[in-house]
Amino acid sequence: MPGILALSGRSLTLARLRTALAGDERLALTAGARARLRASRRIVDRLRHDPAPHYGINTGFGILAHQRVPAADIEQLQKNLILSHAVGVGDEVPAEIVRLMLLLKVNDLAVGLSGVTPRVVDYLIRFYNEDALPVVYTKGSLGASSDLAPLAHMVLPLLGLGDMDYRGKRIRATTVLKKLGLKPLTLQSKEGLGLINGTQFMSAYAVHCLLRIDNLAKTADIAGAMTLEAARGSAAPHASPRISFSAF
16 A cells, blocks of 8 residues: 655655655645634635735736736636746656645645635645646746746646546546546635745656666766775775864
8 A cells, every 4th residue: 555645845856756756645634724724715815805006916916917907807817827837848747746746736835825716735745645647838927926838737627628647548637537436626816826926846856866876876976886896896995084084
């Protein structure tokens, strides 16, 4: 049986991540993370009806940051935000990177400062645990505050849009949701912004490279030691000199 990686948003380390990926662990949220998600959502819900503008909650984006959006249009605005940024091109992101993106996004949202509802995070967790991976493209992100285009593609299936690789097969997101017993989500205020504001695309590649570099470094050490042993060489030249810092 696979293990469980309970994410709190505050305890994930590279070593723990390596263990989770190697053991094909399933994701879950800690009770503390769920409590923080609910608490931050209550704040967003309160601000949504405030007459004053609050960015991403009851306003537009960019140059429209101070433009108050009518309450009836807020949900459509959040959906449009995802659709307008899902314009990636080029090669598809490898499956192992997309899995890392999902994991890192769940961990990021678990901090409880993005204002998204717990159900959004639960959908992302289901995608990861069920090996339902959104199709993401390697090019097209804006050079702004986050990986806007890749993350928009990653969350398109929440809306029942886009394609997914489900257990090795390319399937429309609507079909995958039905197989998982899920319905397309209607994003509430702040949720679209909370989902695509982040760096999980570049972070996933960074983590992937770091883990490979660590493996390569250990393999190089072992190969070097075995080569030295086979050649009956001396280990003395490889010994690190002891440096005393008392003189500094």
